[in-house]
Amino acid sequence: MSEPITSKRGNFAARSLDLEAGRVDMNHGGGGRAMAQLVAELFQAEFNNPFLAQGNDAALLPSAAGQLVMTTDAYVVSPLFFPGGDIGSLAVHGTINDIAMVGARPLYLSAAFVIEEGLPLADLARIVASMARASREAGVPVVTGDTKVVERGKADGLFITTTGVGTVPEGIIFSGDRIRSGDAILLSGSIGDHGVAIMSAREGLSFNAPIESDSAALHDLVTAMIAAVPEIRCLRDPTRGGLAATLNELATQSELGFVIEETAIPINPVVRGACEILGLDPLGIANEGKLIAFCPPEHAAMLLSVMQAHPLGRDAAIIGTAGQDPRNFVRLRTSLGTERVVDWLFGSQLPRIC
Amino acid sequence: MNLIEQFRDGGLAHALCDAIAAACRPDRDYRLMEVCGGHTHVIARYSLEDLLPPQVRLVHGPGCPVCVLPAGRIDLAIGLALDRGVILCTYGDMMRVPGSHRATLTRARAAGADIRMVLSTLDALRIAHENPAREVVFLGIGFETTAPATAVALKVARSEALANFSVLNNHLLTAPALRAVLGEGDETTLDGLIAPGHVSTIIGTRLYDEFAERGQGVYVAGFEPLDLLEAVLLLIRQINDRAPRVDNGYSRALTAEGNPRALAAMAETMPERRGFEWRGLGILADSATQIGEDFAAFDAERRFDLCYEPVPDPKSCICADIVRGARRPEACKLFGTVCTPDDPIGPCMVSSEGACAAQWRFGRHRLAPTAGAVAA
Numbered sequence: 009m010s011e012p013i014t015s016k017r018g019n020f021a022a023r024s025l026d027l028e029a030g031r032v033d034m035n036h037g038g039g040g041r042a043m044a045q046l047v048a049e050l051f052q053a054e055f056n057n058p059f060l061a062q063g064n065d066a067a068l069l070p071s072a073a074g075q076l077v078m079t080t081d082a083y084v085v086s087p088l089f090f091p092g093g094d095i096g097s098l099a100v101h102g103t104i105n106d107i108a109m110v111g112a113r114p115l116y117l118s119a120a121f122v123i124e125e126g127l128p129l130a131d132l133a134r135i136v137a138s139m140a141r142a143s144r145e146a147g148v149p150v151v152t153g154d155t156k157v158v159e160r161g162k163a164d165g166l167f168i169t170t171t172g173v174g175t176v177p178e179g180i181i182f183s184g185d186r187i188r189s190g191d192a193i194l195l196s197g198s199i200g201d202h203g204v205a206i207m208s209a210r211e212g213l214s215f216n217a218p219i220e221s222d223s224a225a226l227h228d229l230v231t232a233m234i235a236a237v238p239e240i241r242c243l244r245d246p247t248r249g250g251l252a253a254t255l256n257e258l259a260t261q262s263e264l265g266f267v268i269e270e271t272a273i274p275i276n277p278v279v280r281g282a283c284e285i286l287g288l289d290p291l292g293i294a295n296e297g298k299l300i301a302f303c304p305p306e307h308a309a310m311l312l313s314v315m316q317a318h319p320l321g322r323d324a325a326i327i328g329t330a331g332q333d334p335r336n337f338v339r340l341r342t343s344l345g346t347e348r349v350v351d352w353l354f355g356s357q358l359p360r361i362c
Numbered sequence: 363m364n365l366i367e368q369f370r371d372g373g374l375a376h377a378l379c380d381a382i383a384a385a386c387r388p389d390r391d392y393r394l395m396e397v398c399g400g401h402t403h404v405i406a407r408y409s410l411e412d413l414l415p416p417q418v419r420l421v422h423g424p425g426c427p428v429c430v431l432p433a434g435r436i437d438l439a440i441g442l443a444l445d446r447g448v449i450l451c452t453y454g455d456m457m458r459v460p461g462s463h464r465a466t467l468t469r470a471r472a473a474g475a476d477i478r479m480v481l482s483t484l485d486a487l488r489i490a491h492e493n494p495a496r497e498v499v500f501l502g503i504g505f506e507t508t509a510p511a512t513a514v515a516l517k518v519a520r521s522e523a524l525a526n527f528s529v530l531n532n533h534l535l536t537a538p539a540l541r542a543v544l545g546e547g548d549e550t551t552l553d554g555l556i557a558p559g560h561v562s563t564i565i566g567t568r569l570y571d572e573f574a575e576r577g578q579g580v581y582v583a584g585f586e587p588l589d590l591l592e593a594v595l596l597l598i599r600q601i602n603d604r605a606p607r608v609d610n611g612y613s614r615a616l617t618a619e620g621n622p623r624a625l626a627a628m629a630e631t632m633p634e635r636r637g638f639e640w641r642g643l644g645i646l647a648d649s650a651t652q653i654g655e656d657f658a659a660f661d662a663e664r665r666f667d668l669c670y671e672p673v674p675d676p677k678s679c680i681c682a683d684i685v686r687g688a689r690r691p692e693a694c695k696l697f698g699t700v701c702t703p704d705d706p707i708g709p710c711m712v713s714s715e716g717a718c719a720a721q722w723r724f725g726r727h728r729l730a731p732t733a734g735a736v737a738a
Binding site: 346 | 409725
């Protein structure tokens, strides 16, 4: 059951929420006055929009032309705040990107919060504000939501699930099985920033230069790309598992093989250095503001220039080519001119001993 | 950051390979062992073997501490975490290494054990401070590269009289492993050794003199592709000249003396252990360390009265031969069929630096498509 984020500010309590020193407690999830106050003074105040203000169990939304696209994603991040973002902005960007990757225009988001008892209200307020800012900047409102509070120790501070709805015009079908032998593979920018930023925040590692998450909403970039090159075959954002997992997934889906060039893949030198120290492969590290695109080779130069003209694609590069391969391998041509397999991650990447 | 790129320069690599090809005598082979798993990993990651002439064979050695730790030692750690309720702290490498019956620390954690990955022994000490009512055990593993950090933890724990901290010590020593692989002096089928750079920053290069005196060329190499190609070239020249010696190819990081402070900390806290079982190599004399009498209070084996039980290696698994350099990963019936990094049987497939994992991850495009799960 989802309770509506109420539209009306009532006289919930004698005092407003203590957003400086207060903490979330079980009352905030109990369905009573405390919860109504939390919803009104925090969520509704920040996400404020006419759909949310309807105050019903579900948001009534105008229908839009085209095919409907829907996606959902749960965000579980430790720590909740990291250089370049936080769980709130991430939950907006990630879901918008999933919609954008099928060529759709994201229209609405919903958000469910599972909050651990004891979370400082100040942290929650900061996250909700960041989420609302990300949603406003992207032009995609949060139109409905849900709040639950669980006992201490049962959630890692806060879990957020966002669901997104969008539309894609008839005729646009981006899918891994549309990739053809000879297609060019383009990457919108440097890889590994998000994963290394999280890792440095989690493990308390500091590097000479700060590494910030690349968390960003990519739908504007995608709109520009589709306008210039409607022949794009497939888009995908290489999030968990990084470039390696995404390319392997697409190689399997397309029943082809890919060859990528090590020297063409943009990597921030600080990220590269951090990976060297920790024994991690940047190809397997998560991104939250990057996409890979496949298009027929004759359109690759045009697509690249459009991507590079956009702020979120200024470091874009053509990194490889699709080809026939019965074993669907992703291969990397190294800086030495040799070839090796780029494999899926097995388990999660773990820092090595020595 | 050019420090990295310079050692991966394609032009220099090809120039080195041309020099290697020119140095190779057509009438003989060169079998060079890279001792360290870190080197094995770099060789596979850059497919360096594809650049070398066919006379040059790189043989993978026993230098991955994860690969040579026997299953029985993992069982001790799992038992502590699952049955004795300790907080077990360990490096990430250990999480998926199978003990007996394919139990792992990852599975023990899923079953309720409190197992925490740490990046340093200082983190384990911190956890002990934060949990005064719990026993905290650090699972110490690795060669002389990681042992000094454990030594420091022992010293700190003693100076702070930390009552709830101990170490399950599995630290290994490099030289006995090399002696075991190379035989004690007479015959060996290896022509040269590429010695590990990282561990040598601690132990220095003098320790390798005995191998050179027995006719084995040694080149201590760093961990970049050009380091390794240079090692191959200079070892081939040593072999051709019949002038075995110890060359320091990692002078940017190490000296002949190594790190005396680190060695002193090890000597103070962890003397040699009389015999220690290595996976694949059996029980090797004086090949590991144990926690010294002065630090007995911090020895998990004594504190919890642990008794080591040897466990036979899995049937058909040839990891034992692989760590000795006797066979290659693809010779194993299990390789890529039932043993993959996702579900490893033997330790060489578990460790990201194990020879099997390296070959599977980076080199399986060279294998026949019929090799088991390769075609999947």
